[in-house]
Amino acid sequence: MKFVRRLVDSVKPNFEKGGKLEKLHPAFDALETFLFTPGITTEAGVHVRDAMDLKRTMMTVIISLIPTLLFGMWNTGFQHHLAYGMEADIMQNFLFGFWKVLPIIIVSYAVGLGVEFVFAIVKGHPISEGYLVTGLLIPLVLPVTIPLWMVGLSAIFCTLLGKEIFGGTGMNFMNPALLARIFLFFAFPAAMTGDIWTDLSPEAGHAIVDAYSGATSLMTFDANYTLLPSASDMFWGFEQGAIGETSVFACLIGAFILIYSGVGSWRIMLAVFAGAGLMGLLFNFLAPAGNPTHLMHTPAYYHWLMGGFAFGAVYMATDPVSAAQSETGKWIYGLLIGAFSVVLRVFNPAYPEGVMLSILLMNVFAPLIDHIVVELHIKKRLRRA
Amino acid sequence: MSTETINVPEKKKKEGLFSKKNRKVLRDPLDDINPVTVQILGVCSALAVTTQVKPAIIMALGVTIVTAFSNLIIALIRDSIPGRIRMIVQLVIVALLVTIVDQLLKAFMFDVSKKLSVFVGLIITNCIVMGRLEAYAMSQKPWPSFLDGIGNGLGYGMILVIVSIIREVFGSGSLLGFKVVPQWLYDHGYTNNGLMMLPPAALFIIGCFIWWQRNRNKSLINKS
Numbered sequence: 001m002k003f004v005r006r007l008v009d010s011v012k013p014n015f016e017k018g019g020k021l022e023k024l025h026p027a028f029d030a031l032e033t034f035l036f037t038p039g040i041t042t043e044a045g046v047h048v049r050d051a052m053d054l055k056r057t058m059m060t061v062i063i064s065l066i067p068t069l070l071f072g073m074w075n076t077g078f079q080h081h082l083a084y085g086m087e088a089d090i091m092q093n094f095l096f097g098f099w100k101v102l103p104i105i106i107v108s109y110a111v112g113l114g115v116e117f118v119f120a121i122v123k124g125h126p127i128s129e130g131y132l133v134t135g136l137l138i139p140l141v142l143p144v145t146i147p148l149w150m151v152g153l154s155a156i157f158c159t160l161l162g163k164e165i166f167g168g169t170g171m172n173f174m175n176p177a178l179l180a181r182i183f184l185f186f187a188f189p190a191a192m193t194g195d196i197w198t199d200l201s202p203e204a205g206h207a208i209v210d211a212y213s214g215a216t217s218l219m220t221f222d223a224n225y226t227l228l229p230s231a232s233d234m235f236w237g238f239e240q241g242a243i244g245e246t247s248v249f250a251c252l253i254g255a256f257i258l259i260y261s262g263v264g265s266w267r268i269m270l271a272v273f274a275g276a277g278l279m280g281l282l283f284n285f286l287a288p289a290g291n292p293t294h295l296m297h298t299p300a301y302y303h304w305l306m307g308g309f310a311f312g313a314v315y316m317a318t319d320p321v322s323a324a325q326s327e328t329g330k331w332i333y334g335l336l337i338g339a340f341s342v343v344l345r346v347f348n349p350a351y352p353e354g355v356m357l358s359i360l361l362m363n364v365f366a367p368l369i370d371h372i373v374v375e376l377h378i379k380k381r382l383r384r385a
Numbered sequence: 386m387s388t389e390t391i392n393v394p395e396k397k398k399k400e401g402l403f404s405k406k407n408r409k410v411l412r413d414p415l416d417d418i419n420p421v422t423v424q425i426l427g428v429c430s431a432l433a434v435t436t437q438v439k440p441a442i443i444m445a446l447g448v449t450i451v452t453a454f455s456n457l458i459i460a461l462i463r464d465s466i467p468g469r470i471r472m473i474v475q476l477v478i479v480a481l482l483v484t485i486v487d488q489l490l491k492a493f494m495f496d497v498s499k500k501l502s503v504f505v506g507l508i509i510t511n512c513i514v515m516g517r518l519e520a521y522a523m524s525q526k527p528w529p530s531f532l533d534g535i536g537n538g539l540g541y542g543m544i545l546v547i548v549s550i551i552r553e554v555f556g557s558g559s560l561l562g563f564k565v566v567p568q569w570l571y572d573h574g575y576t577n578n579g580l581m582m583l584p585p586a587a588l589f590i591i592g593c594f595i596w597w598q599r600n601r602n603k604s605l606i607n608k609s
Contacts, residue, residue, distance in 0.1 A: 183580065186579060186583060187579050188578070188579060191576070
């Protein structure tokens, strides 16, 4: 470690004011504070000291994403070998997925951080760690077959129009990773819907098995919900879908890490699940009796297991910047996300992924919810006074 | 009658047709007081007609003609319009001009007219037209009003054409109907951007344009 410290110190003067590379100071600063605790203290005003700074928070989220990432890599290989009817052990499955997923992650980070670096240098503000999480979330919500240039384009789009235009990390009113996904969803529908969820790169000597169908559980759901994979398959994640979204179990591990460390709000997660469950039950109650395969008959808990619901609830809806801030607001925000995503799934077959749309919709409404909650609270207190 | 003093107007030098002031009237709407990006008027049609360049150009010309001539006519009769019904009078004149433009398009460019559909008729409700009538033509001489109309029409048209070029090139890979994205790009996996065909794309592009413009000219940034 001493060696690194000495190395950093030796190049430091170049980046100080008046140094040769003064312009690149934000980049150097980001790297230095990433490696070591910064040696400066806050100068003015009241300040609270907390070990939980932005970097630590972001790292916690990344750790909580690891289960979904590892499982996603394994599942990529598993689905690939399944489609070709090949026998493969855990390691083969994982390695296959690893080499497919890694380029997507690298492109997402390289492009997104590149945009952040350029902005930090042009605007002269320090580079923030906000992209560390976004850069990993983007690959996890995309299909493994996505062309890399599209990943790069979506990373540019979400950093530029999702964050920088509003003032950088902490100023975005929408979840940047979901913004990247929705951009691809509308810009390149051919790469985001259809039979693209399994990597079908040819295998010498093997042909795709007849039983293979490219449909995700959400697409099957729209066609006929009774043909869905079994609930346990959907829970553990042995199904097709975006890289990180399939396994509810992996998401729950992540949720545990987030809640235990206090980074993610358990209120939002619980509220999202509750909202979807309640809406599902309501639909079961209202479903037309004459049509047993009508989507409204879907068991409510299926909505928790299908598609990216758990992933969205755990990692996307809880984004501290774009979610509601007040405690009551968080319940309302979460319940509405859950309820809307079920409504979208059941009544709008054109957009199978209701979770993405409803989280973004509620992101927009979160400030309004907070405002109403605060106003009501003030009124209540005034009446008591 | 003898008490009446004869008000001899000060002999003013006649202002040239393209004096400095008039040139400013013509030029400012293109940038510093652009109707779309600074006054934020006429955004609705800017989203609707900009998927392709050709309809955008026609639309821009249509709006320019309507703003210019309605400004001119209103400025000519501005002193005889009773204040309480001025809106009605303005609307009648704008409607007349829009109908002329609409009929001309139908007669000579039927395909474009079909593409623009209701948006030609909706020039009547384009805020730029009424906005310039109220803000400028009602209190200015005919010639500067005419120039102001042309300037604002062109300022609007400029944004329309910029947006439509970006949307057509990235959305359908063509420009004015000619293919500009080479085939080998498609062969290498390039795809047209479907988002560009949707109205939000125009909003993003206009937003980016506003961003760039405010960055270049800091005086446009709203103080709040």
